[in-house]
Amino acid sequence: MEGAFAGRWIAKTATMTSRKFEELLQDLRYALRMLRRSPGFTAAAVLSLALGIGANTAVFSLIDAVLLRNLPVRAPDRLVAVGDQQFVNGLSLGNERMDMVSWPVFRELRDRNHVFEDMYANGRTGQVTEGAADTTLHTARLVSGAFFHVLGIQPALGRGFEAPDADLPGRTPVVVISDSYWQRGFQRNPNIIGRRLLVNHYPLTIAGVMPRNFYGDIVGANPDMWIPMGMQPQIMNGRSFLDDRSACWLQIMGRLRPGVSLEQARAQMDALLRRVMIEHAGAKATADDIRDIRTAQVFVQPGANGFSSLRSRFSSSLFTLMALVGVVLLIACGNLANLLLARATARRREMAVRVAIGAGRARLLSQLVTESLLLAMMGGSLGLIVAFWTSQGFLRLVSGGPVPVPLDVTPDANVFLFTFGAALFTGLLFGFAPAIRAARVEVAPTLRETSRSLVDAGGRFSPGRMLVIAQVALSVLLVFGAGLFIRTVRNLQTQDFGFARENILMLQADARGSGYKPAMLATFCTSLTERLRSLRGVRSAAFSENGLFSGTDSGDTIQVPGFAPRSDHDLDTAYDRVSAGYFETIGARILSGRGIEAQDGLGAQKVAVINQSMARYFFPGQNPLGREFRINNGKDAVQIVGIVQDIRDHKVRGEVPRRFYLPSAQLGGPALEAFNFEIRTAGDPAALTELVRQAVKQFNPALRVFNISPVDEQIGDSVQQDRLLARLSAIFGAIALVLAAFGLYGVLSYNVARRSGEIGIRMALGASSGGVLWMVLSDALMLAIVGLIIGVPAAMLAGRLVASRLFGLASYDAATLFGAAAVIVCVAAFAAWLPARRAAGTDPMTALRYE
Numbered sequence: 014m015e016g017a018f019a020g021r022w023i024a025k026t027a028t029m030t031s032r033k034f035e036e037l038l039q040d041l042r043y044a045l046r047m048l049r050r051s052p053g054f055t056a057a058a059v060l061s062l063a064l065g066i067g068a069n070t071a072v073f074s075l076i077d078a079v080l081l082r083n084l085p086v087r088a089p090d091r092l093v094a095v096g097d098q099q100f101v102n103g104l105s106l107g108n109e110r111m112d113m114v115s116w117p118v119f120r121e122l123r124d125r126n127h128v129f130e131d132m133y134a135n136g137r138t139g140q141v142t143e144g145a146a147d148t149t150l151h152t153a154r155l156v157s158g159a160f161f162h163v164l165g166i167q168p169a170l171g172r173g174f175e176a177p178d179a180d181l182p183g184r185t186p187v188v189v190i191s192d193s194y195w196q197r198g199f200q201r202n203p204n205i206i207g208r209r210l211l212v213n214h215y216p217l218t219i220a221g222v223m224p225r226n227f228y229g230d231i232v233g234a235n236p237d238m239w240i241p242m243g244m245q246p247q248i249m250n251g252r253s254f255l256d257d258r259s260a261c262w263l264q265i266m267g268r269l270r271p272g273v274s275l276e277q278a279r280a281q282m283d284a285l286l287r288r289v290m291i292e293h294a295g296a297k298a299t300a301d302d303i304r305d306i307r308t309a310q311v312f313v314q315p316g317a318n319g320f321s322s323l324r325s326r327f328s329s330s331l332f333t334l335m336a337l338v339g340v341v342l343l344i345a346c347g348n349l350a351n352l353l354l355a356r357a358t359a360r361r362r363e364m365a366v367r368v369a370i371g372a373g374r375a376r377l378l379s380q381l382v383t384e385s386l387l388l389a390m391m392g393g394s395l396g397l398i399v400a401f402w403t404s405q406g407f408l409r410l411v412s413g414g415p416v417p418v419p420l421d422v423t424p425d426a427n428v429f430l431f432t433f434g435a436a437l438f439t440g441l442l443f444g445f446a447p448a449i450r451a452a453r454v455e456v457a458p459t460l461r462e463t464s465r466s467l468v469d470a471g472g473r474f475s476p477g478r479m480l481v482i483a484q485v486a487l488s489v490l491l492v493f494g495a496g497l498f499i500r501t502v503r504n505l506q507t508q509d510f511g512f513a514r515e516n517i518l519m520l521q522a523d524a525r526g527s528g529y530k531p532a533m534l535a536t537f538c539t540s541l542t543e544r545l546r547s548l549r550g551v552r553s554a555a556f557s558e559n560g561l562f563s564g565t566d567s568g569d570t571i572q573v574p575g576f577a578p579r580s581d582h583d584l585d586t587a588y589d590r591v592s593a594g595y596f597e598t599i600g601a602r603i604l605s606g607r608g609i610e611a612q613d614g615l616g617a618q619k620v621a622v623i624n625q626s627m628a629r630y631f632f633p634g635q636n637p638l639g640r641e642f643r644i645n646n647g648k649d650a651v652q653i654v655g656i657v658q659d660i661r662d663h664k665v666r667g668e669v670p671r672r673f674y675l676p677s678a679q680l681g682g683p684a685l686e687a688f689n690f691e692i693r694t695a696g697d698p699a700a701l702t703e704l705v706r707q708a709v710k711q712f713n714p715a716l717r718v719f720n721i722s723p724v725d726e727q728i729g730d731s732v733q734q735d736r737l738l739a740r741l742s743a744i745f746g747a748i749a750l751v752l753a754a755f756g757l758y759g760v761l762s763y764n765v766a767r768r769s770g771e772i773g774i775r776m777a778l779g780a781s782s783g784g785v786l787w788m789v790l791s792d793a794l795m796l797a798i799v800g801l802i803i804g805v806p807a808a809m810l811a812g813r814l815v816a817s818r819l820f821g822l823a824s825y826d827a828a829t830l831f832g833a834a835a836v837i838v839c840v841a842a843f844a845a846w847l848p849a850r851r852a853a854g855t856d857p858m859t860a861l862r863y864e
Contacts, residue, residue: 044384045347050355055388058352061755062392062439064748067346067399068338070432072741074404076331077427078420079233080324083317085226087165089267093129093278094316095122095265109571113261115241116254119157121289122265122311128278129267133159135320136263138240151194151237151718153212154229155245161189163268164230166606168221170195171206178239182255186244187220188212191229194237195222214528214715215247229418230266232321233421238731250525253357260294266316279313286311288325298749315680323420331817332736337494340487344752346443347484349392351477351756353385353447378449385444386437393436397424397663400432408741431633437757446476470753477760478796485800485837486755486807488746492836493808496829497819498739499719505732509659512561513600516552517724518698519560520690520705535678538688542592545692550701552693555598556677558590560689561662562727571673572643575633587672588628589662590642595674596622596657598693606638606655615665615675620676622655627671642673651675665731666820691724698723736820750836753842761793761848782853793845794838801834808833 046056083089095114115120118136123132134157141153158176161167168189179185188210190198199205208219217240228235246253254260257723267279404422424432497504529537538556545554559565559736570584579582596608604625615621621642626635637653644651651673659669694701702721729736776785812824 020242029193033359039293041383041387043380044387046386047384048607049845052562054352054356055391057755057759058349058388059392059395061345061348061352061752062389062436063395063399064752065338065342065391066396066439067403068341068745068748069335069402069435070428070695072331072334072338073431074400074422074424074428075319075407075420076335077425077431079321079327079331079423080318081427082232082421082425083166084230084319086230089317090315092163092316093267093275094314094320095267095282095311102560109163109677110208113263115258115261116263117256117258118286118289119140119263119265122282122285123267123290125285126267126278126281128270128273128281128750130541131159131163131269132164132265133157134263135160136240136242136254139243141238150719152234153188153238153240153248154231154236155242155248156239157242158185158758159241163266166223166227169224170203171219173221175248179243181243182245182253183247184243186215186217186240186247188217189221189223189239190219191223191235191237192225192227193235210238212238213248213250213546217244217785226421230316230319232319233420234321236299236553250528252525254750256747264320270419275313275315279311279785282311282313283788290678314520327734327737329818330738332436333738333818334741334745337491337742339747341752342439344484344749346439346755347487348752348759349385349388349439350443350447351759353533354477354480354758356447381447382441382444385603386440386449389436389440389444392439393432396436397429397432400424400428406740410737434712462586465492471553481503481753481756481760481796482800482803484756485797485841486804488753488840489804489808489833489837490747490811491742491746492835493829494811494815495739495742496833497812497815497822497824497826498735498742500822500826501818501820502732502735502739505665505735506728507660508665508821510662510728511601511658512662512723516694516696516698517561517599518693518694518701518705518721519563519724519727520709520721521560521563521719522690522709523690527713527716533585534688538592540714543692544708545690545705547700548704548708549736549768550704552695553598554690554692555592555595555691556688557592557595558677558688559663560600560726561691562731562764563663563689566663569644570646572647574641576631584670587670588675589672590675590677592677595691598691599660600693601660602658603659604656606635606653608655609674609676614678617679618647619651619679620654621651622657623655623672623675624669625659626669626671627673628656630671646830665728683755698725720846730791733740735818735820750840754840755797757793757844758798758848759839761789761845764792765789766847786849786853790845793841793849797838797841801837804837805834806831 021476081538084092086092113136114134119132119134123129123134126132138153138155139152158174158179161173162175167173169192171189172187174187191203195201195205205219205222208217210219211217223239229239240248242255245255254262265277269275312569326583401424408422410535524537525531542556543552545551559567567589568585568589571586572584591609592607593611596603601859602607604818606622608622609620630639631642632640637656640653641650642653643649655672660672661669692698692701692705701721705717705721708720776782807832809825812819812826816824
């Protein structure tokens, strides 16, 4: 009995499923026929959705590549990043925050843990040269021997390298190159294995070539080569970090053992770090040291997405952009809903006939929703093509230059799912209401209506007009936001930086990496500066440790007699070491005393120039000239000989930090590996770039030059995120205006067609063409003004959400609001012009005859 019942139930279910499937196929075939019969309607709906969904998909592709996509390695979910700089603190010791760890600490963590199968360390080499006389710079990474094993990647050609030999100093003089470098530098020569490269003038043998889709473990970087960690002293010109516990320069990744959770790994690594630190401190540890050790932590986080500085740099900007393109999609959906509403009105007689011959309203609803979903999927498919086409352009904007960040923005499963979800959401949400409206047709009254009365439904605030008002209000958000971001970039770039930024060319050269020993650095800097000063078109030249917007900075905890700090951070102060004539070269004004001069040599009185912020902070209401403070843990006393105006030389935002400037010739001479040379030119600094490059080559053909560019370009690089927001918000604002204008045009054209009889009567009774023209234009302006009334307060509220990204203007800036409103009104007038002209050209006799 039960078996028979189950059989009947299964048969009935199968029959119902088959019937539903057949109905779905019928709905799809009918929808395709109907859409083919209305190519204009179909094209308008699909193109609107393609713009909205395509813009969303393009931005999501960037978010996916930067934030969501896993590394293309074996079982990425078992990877764990330790001390990654994108996470909260990295390796923390008390109040000190270290993003990375030293090689000795890494070895302790690797050899003594029980939660990882293995671990590897990854460190920068800086850019390297390849060849004896080649000064072309390449990117390289120093990695420990377990690098390829932990990631589960094998070279496509040749072999990799393994521990322990790869970790022993000088034991493994090999290099593994990337597929792109193999193509670019060796034209995919299959006999490349065994060839020798001179990397930073040291011979290495090519052991392998990595697969085409492998870019390493750092998102947004594409190293040309990977070198064993044991070769670090040779590659970095004799500077060994392998025994230095204080040199924290390594990122760490590990692969969890089977059955070990992330929390277990975090707990053991914390405990292990404390033991290592206690052993290292030994009997010298003070009570404060013990307290700090007890709070020390290694931050252990999932490593499936790899390491990336792009996440901290661009995540907030990308999510802001995602919100902006979400508004664009809503405006596009408004067009879809408007088109479907107009189509539903035009098809009322068809729906009435179908009901009259027996079609159920649920069946009609299913048919109409199928049509809207089909339109949405067509728009989503075209939007995916649009996204594929535009994502590289967006990537170039994110990169801030002609060469894009090496990110793979090719659509993957995440992107396809996002596009499908967006299309499904659009089709259901904005197609359902028009479908219900069409399915609720009254049979008898509708069949008695004439073709003219079929389109008479509507009013001053019909659903279509309300949708246009909503589109205008949303457009205000985007146009106002674009205006705020554009003005922010302008304010950032035109603010007072405290120095004469015009006509300054910056040169950054790597002296230590080019073979100069510490004792030779002072002579190197002085000689190159003199060579640069002698060039035609150069007014003056100087050099400094950190330069202007170079990406590097220095700081120290100082001691100021008579100043009572409330915490250790109250004594933190930035500093730079500069040559004689530095302030004169960059055009900074000395407010009191003097600057750094040639007399401030190695055997002279140790002096410093401080900025206004430091003078106000440590010497309020006092004259600091002649006063002293101590640096280098109190070992050196320096006398203040001058006060310079605050110079914004590293960041375009925030307060200018307390800073002092030391003579580069004192305190043992220059100590850095790379130096920044500031060159004051008589004309356009960019025009002297090649001349300076040739002069450096003549000075020393082997000298590695990291960068030669005007300081204005480097300032521009520092506002990269702000420029990204400004450019993309402007693009999305323009798209929103086009979509809103299209929606307004459609509603007005529909109204003109609906009111053609009324317009004919008006003109027959003496109404002028100008009067009819104004009637239609005023209707459009009324919709725009209502939209502005709604949109302006919403824009002011949204402005408060992005206030932290603004500079030099309030989130409710009146000028930007007025400009946005003016743009909206102009676009509304433009969109209304063609329907208004068509109405004004109506022939009264033709209109009345039709009526």
